[in-house]
Amino acid sequence: MDPRRSLVFALALPSHRESGPPSLPVEVRALQADFRLLVNLCLREAIATNVTSRGKLSRFARSRALELRVTGPIGVAASEIALGLAAGHRKRLRRGIVARVPYVRTPFVRLPRTCFHFDPDTGKLRLSLRRGEWSSVTLAVSDHHRRVLADPRHRLTQMHVGPRGAVAIYARTPEPEYAPTSLVALDTNERSLDGVRVTSEGPAFVRILFPELRAIQAIHFERRRFLAHKKANDRRVGRVLLGREGRRERHRIRSRLHVITRSIIEQLATERAALVLEDLTGLPQPRRRGIYRKGSGGPLRSRTFRRRLSHWPQGELHRQLTYKAQDRGVPILWMSPYRTSRTCPRCGELSEHRSRVGPRFECRACGWTLDRQLNAGVNLGLAALRSTAGLGGLRLDPDALSDDAVSPLYPTAQHRRAREERTGREGEDRRRPPETAMPPI
Template sequence: MGSKVVRSLVFCVDTNPPRLQWLLQEFRLLVNRSIRIAIRGDIRSRFRLTQAAYRTLSAEHNVYKQYIPSAFGVALGLLKAYRRRMRRGRTTKVPYLHRLILKAENQSYRLDRDTGRIRIPIRGTEGIQFDLPLSTWHRSILQDSSWGLGSLTVSSGRIIVAVRRGAPDPYEPVGAVALDANESSLDGVAAHDGDARLVTIPFPEVRVVQATHFRRRRRLAREKTHDHRVMRRLLAREGLRERNRVRQRLHLVSKGLVTAAETRRAAVVLENLQMPSGGGRDRKVRRRLSSWPRGELLRQIEYKALAAGVPVIKVNPQWTSKTCPVCGARRRDRVGQDFVCQMCDWEMDRQHNAGLNILKTALVSNETLARAVRFQPGALRNDVVIPLCDLPALLACARDEPSGAESLS
């Protein structure tokens, strides 16, 4: 079976009607009861949980019966994370779902893809209808018959409809874009038709947004220390604003990269990075590394590349910024902003040097890419770094900071 591309259509609606609130509360109760039953019987599969609990829960909860298996899936997902923490020796509590939420499979609801009217069953023939606010982007997805309807999620103020379709087969690349992920940019090399150029995709606005919201959260924590309930609510709101603004900018970066690679029919080559350890670093550095949205950026690049049929190649990140791409010598000492080889006097910006090594590693491990790409690292010694895509034009539509926000200066 081929890969599937899944997208989430988010609609802001009023979820306060009493009947819907009752349904959300019943679903939460189903999930929490399923958790207790699964723990008591050491159940780890939906089939066994259905055998143990479906009949009892179906008799005691007068809801649409398709919601009960969905509640089993949510409960087992929470228990999987709980058991993982237990195996790692972490102190943790038995999971309990506090949020009001409803998850349903695509056979449980009806959606008119032209008008946006959705019917969510409650029990038997009883249901509740909503008119979803369709934007131009929503209509472009819903009116495309290649997208099939997936699961439905209802939470406070939002209805989320998942859509899915088969991913196109990746094309055979005739070039490559190899990038080193850094805190404020993606830097590397683009090779195509025997020509190679040093490229960069800067996104310094992400760090500006993070620094601004960090200071605002710290100020709120000092001012509202007398009322922890208000403080938690305000801090959660600031965190949500920060995540939304960072995610929007990362979407523009990932879209620009995938579009540029698709235009060149190039493969995207990235490092298979893991979360860096915080050991041996001071608190400021640990906070900066933990807030680095590397994982979110790579996730967006991968799923957008999958949807566009752009091949993505991951390589081992070890020694990429400390290896000379010309002679292969390694420096074990800490490299500054510029990498200088002590054997052949090769000198280049450390981040672009890593991009060259990432591409070399991909050429060694991928025969198809090696046939298509030819480049000599030494020819790029004095090359001028160019932007891979017109990112400033994309970022011009990014939402600015609210009035009253602090600046870095």
């Protein structure tokens, strides 16, 4: 399925004859109430009968929609929302989280493509209530909205109308995947992506540094610890504050990752390069299972290390790279990370255990030595060239690489320090005007 994106619209302000905040017409509010009821009915049905198939639940939804005098496609849209909520509920139960059956409180309506018509020029959104019966809502449309909707790669698929505005959901047709002429293999690490770039002119090391992610995580960890300590006697307030702190951290990390991944993918697309990454999906999840050394029965690393590992946003990094690559037509090759950091790329010698590799990889058989993370990237590149016939023109000879020439590729993602966070004391300094700012009289 093509990735879905969304555009948020506010309701247009009422014309000068009316007064007060913008509001929805009565019939639209009635439709929202009916839709909410439909979602809740379908949700109960899905949980009570353990239905997970779209077909079965949509039949139920159509019959209920008929009773409520709402068009069938709207009923089907309600059943799809209910299926998603029911799946989330089952997941929580499976994980042993005590959860009540969800219940939708906010009235809203999700309209499938056949049930609305939107004119971006006037902002007029017409909604089908039932057979032959329409209502309309005016939305505030900006130039950005018009630009996005005029793009031929975008097509509207759904419209979500809530109490204060609407969200247009659209699909974007991805660019067709190109035939790569070069290759960039990257090993995913905590502070960097490291590896090689192989072009027809030969291989070179590349490294994308993002030390600011660790800095952001450290700041928020300290602050969470401070808050937990300060609010130890007030768990209700403590929970709210800690939750807010965690969300803020996630948003900052995510936004940083967007800058990094966008610049990587743009660069790859202009070079017509394929991206090689390690497929980390099969690795044990540190948060759920814990990492244990084989046979020892005890935790492998320190508590601090495990915390850092479980906060490592590699899943999000790979998710962003995947969908952005798909959008720009960049081919991604997923390689197994098995033994990549302890194999010699020159002679194939396998060193014993990863923990003995250290910061530098040293081959006992042939004397090859290289930074461990770059070494893993070289191995990923070699594995990709071995397994992909389409890259036959490219060669990766480890001896052609010179160790001291690591190019910090993708300059836009470089050297961006984490922004200073607010301390809550900025105002004090600003109120006192600096003495030099006074103009001489």
